[in-house]
Amino acid sequence: MRLREWENQASARLQTAGADSPRLCAQLLLGHVLQLDRLGCVLEAQRALSPDELAALAALEARRAAGEPLAHILGRREFYGRDFRVSPATLIPRPETELLVDCALELLPAAAPLFFADLGTGSGCIGISLACERPHWHGLALELDAAAVAVAQGNAHSLNVSQQLACIRGDLAAVPLAAASCGLVVSNPPYIAEAERAQVMPEVLRYEPHTALFAPQQGLALLQAATKEAWRLLRPGGVLLLEHGAAQGAAVQNILHAQGFAGVDTRPDLAGLDRCTLGYKP
Numbered sequence: 001m002r003l004r005e006w007e008n009q010a011s012a013r014l015q016t017a018g019a020d021s022p023r024l025c026a027q028l029l030l031g032h033v034l035q036l037d038r039l040g041c042v043l044e045a046q047r048a049l050s051p052d053e054l055a056a057l058a059a060l061e062a063r064r065a066a067g068e069p070l071a072h073i074l075g076r077r078e079f080y081g082r083d084f085r086v087s088p089a090t091l092i093p094r095p096e097t098e099l100l101v102d103c104a105l106e107l108l109p110a111a112a113p114l115f116f117a118d119l120g121t122g123s124g125c126i127g128i129s130l131a132c133e134r135p136h137w138h139g140l141a142l143e144l145d146a147a148a149v150a151v152a153q154g155n156a157h158s159l160n161v162s163q164q165l166a167c168i169r170g171d172l173a174a175v176p177l178a179a180a181s182c183g184l185v186v187s188n189p190p191y192i193a194e195a196e197r198a199q200v201m202p203e204v205l206r207y208e209p210h211t212a213l214f215a216p217q218q219g220l221a222l223l224q225a226a227t228k229e230a231w232r233l234l235r236p237g238g239v240l241l242l243e244h245g246a247a248q249g250a251a252v253q254n255i256l257h258a259q260g261f262a263g264v265d266t267r268p269d270l271a272g273l274d275r276c277t278l279g280y281k282p
Contacts, residue, residue, distance in 0.1 A: 001048070001049050002046050002047060002048055002049065003034075003041060003044055003045050003046070003047045003048075003049060004045040004046065006026075006030070006049060006054070006057060007023070007026045007027060007030060007041070007045075010022075010029070010057070011023040011025075011026045013065065014026060014061065014064060014065060017064075017065035019064055019065065025064055025070055027041055028070060028074060029060045029061060029064070029073070029074075030057065032060070032074050033053055033056045033057050033060065034047075060073055067203045067207070069092055069203060069207050069208070071086050071092045072086065072087070072088060072092075072207060075087070077092050077123075079093040079098065079123075079125040079129065080098050080101055080125070080129040080132075080133075082128075082129065082132065082159060084123050084124070084125050084128070084155050085123070085151055085154055085155055085158070086123050087147065088207060088208070088209065089145055089147035089148045089151060089209060090123040090148045090151050090152075090209070090212070091122045091123070091188075091208055091209065091212040091213070093122075093123060095270070096243075096269040096270070096271070096273075097125065097126065097243055099269050099270075099275050099276045100126055100186050100188060100241050100243055100276055101129045101130060101133070103241050103267060103276055104116075104130055104184055104186060104241055105130075105133055107239055108183065108184060110134060110136075111136065112136065113136045113137070113138075114134070114136070114137045114138075114183040115137070115138050115139060115140075115181060115182055115183060116130060116137060116139040116140075116184035116185065116186065117139060117140050117141075117175060117177060117185045117186070117230075117233055118130070118139060118140070118141040118142065118187070119142050119172035119175065119185065119186070119187040119226050119230075120143060120144070120172050120187055120188060120189045120190070120212075120222070120226070121142060121143045121148075121152050122148055122151075122152065122188070122212060123148070123155060124143075124153075124156055124165075124167055125155070126186055126188060127139055127140075127152075127165050127167075127186070128141070128152070128155055128156050128159055128161055128165060130184075130186070131156075131161035131164040132159055135164070138164045139164065139165050139166075139184075140165070140166050140168065140175070141156070141165055141166065141167040141168070142168060142169075142170045142172055142175055143167070143168075143169060143170070144170065144171055144172070144211075145169075145209070145211065145212075146169055148209075148212075149167055149168065149169045152167040172187065172189065172222065172225060172226050172229060173225040173226075173228070173229055174229070175229055175233060179232050179233065180232075180233070180234065180235040181233060181235070182230075182233045182234050182235065182238055183234070183235060183238045183239070184234075184238060184239050184240075185226070185229075185230035185234055185238070185239075186240075186241045186242075187223075187241070187242055187243070188242075188243040189222035189223055189225075189226050189242075189243075190211065190213050190214055190215040190219075190222050191219045191222065191223055191245050191248060192213050192214050192215065192219050193215070193218045193219035194214055195218070196219070197214070200213070218251075219245060219248065220248065220252070220255065223242055223244055223248070223252055223255060224255050226242060227240065228259060230281075231259050231260065231261070231281065235281070236281055236282060237281065238280070239278060239279070239280055239281075240256070240261060240278060240280075240281070241276060241277075242256075242276065242277050242278070243276055244275070244276075244277060246273035246274050247274070248274070249266040249277060252266070252277040253266060253277055256277060256279040260281075260282070261279030261280060261281060261282075262279065262280050262282045263280040264277065264278070264279040265278055265279075266278075
């Protein structure tokens with residue numbers, strides 16, 4: 001069987017199985033097994049696939065057809081133009097989370113040195129992206145799950161920011177940093193309410209860590225904890241950036257106002273949904 005023939009057949013099978021973007025999925029599986037980028041797959045469309053290659057492709061296709069996220073099958077996910085290793089211990093990075101990075105780069109001067117904290121870092125995608133984009137910045141990436149910390153440390157090493165960013169295990173409510181030590185605190189904590197469980201995609205519920213998804217108090221508990229700790233960590237003029245659910249903008253604004261933050265504002269993601277709330281420590 002030739003590459004293009006397998007792609008066409010696999011795309012049809014994945015579509016029948018209900019997979020998102022079935023042709024793209026088939027192309028990415030091909031690229032993973034054959035060590036080709038998407039252009040390489042196009043250029044080698046008439047390449048004959050070996051029995052071993054067909055067996056490997058069939059195994060990966062079956063996993064995707066069963067609902068396993070493509071990021072877990074490939075072991076990586078693109079975020080802010082870079083590949084990040086992911087595992088079942090980490091939340092898969094989402095495009096909407098790039099808004100946190102955009103906001104930080106927009107609001108804070110590029111040339112000035114800055115120390116930041118990324119609370120609940122998971123795969124490390126936020127903190128590592130900030131370090132990659134701002135070579136003068138240094139920071140701490142904190143994560144409670146030990147397996148996720150190992151993933152973040154590996155990503156920091158592979159993206160050459162280990163000297164800028166320390167990835168350690170810890171609780172976002174008790175960050176091991178001195179008061180007023182940060183110019184920026186950023187966090188994408190768990191924020192889905194238990195009552196909203198039925199609205200979460202089955203694929204997410206089955207394969208992604210629930211500790212990175214759900215939070216008590218209508219999903220606000222860890223957003224509130226991060227806000228309180230950010231108040232301690234930030235120096236005057238420092239910025240807090242929080243990702244939250246599309247219906248939580250007003251509630252998160254109230255949390256920041258109650259803590260004493262000024263200039264509180266909520267930014268929409270590319271879909272027009274409230275996604276990031278920010279505030280300044282006076």
